[in-house]
Amino acid sequence: MMSPASALFDTAIGACALAWRGDAVIAVQLPESSPAATLALLGERCxxxxxxxxxxxxxxxxxMRALLDGEPVDLSFIRIDLGDAPDFARAVYSVTQAIPPGETMTYGQIAKQIGHAGEARAVGQALGRNPVPIIVPCHRVLGSNGKVGGFSANGGVATKLRMLTLERARTSNQPTLFAGADWPLQSGQVRR
Incomplete structure (x- = not known):
């Protein structure tokens, strides 16, 4: 079997790294305290x-760089190798991978969609072990009632929120400042 290789790549959230075997990505590492630390952690993992x-x-x-620059890029073309991930995790990753940029789902919605209603915690645990974050966008999965939920990357929830902000995702059901506004006004028009 071919040995895995790795490389760093710069993004809006910092230096990320990925590992591959052949043409398939086997791991992605979100930024650590330095590019060297990011690459070292990825090397330890795979x-x-x-x-x-x-x-x-x-x-x-x-x-991935374009996505983290705020472009609504579909990453489903990227070939991934999940190795020996259990069937439950593969199902979670499949549903999660289909969440479009700027959209979110809850852990409970994913559990229900894969036929395991009530297993939101197990979905969260599977996503905590996600070997290919960004490609399988676990940052797009939130807790119920608008709670952000956890995030196992360096920086934790702050990193998750930064990624969601870059994608212009809504993280709660609360109305935005301009929700319900009748925009745009025509030139010279006054709202009454």
């Missing part, structure tokens, strides 16, 4: 050594 990404992996890094 034994990857730095390398030059093949074209499909380089395209994946460009797409």
């Amino acid at each position: 034994g990857a050594k730095e390398g030059l990404p093949p074209d499909p992996v380089a395209e994946a890094t460009m797409a």
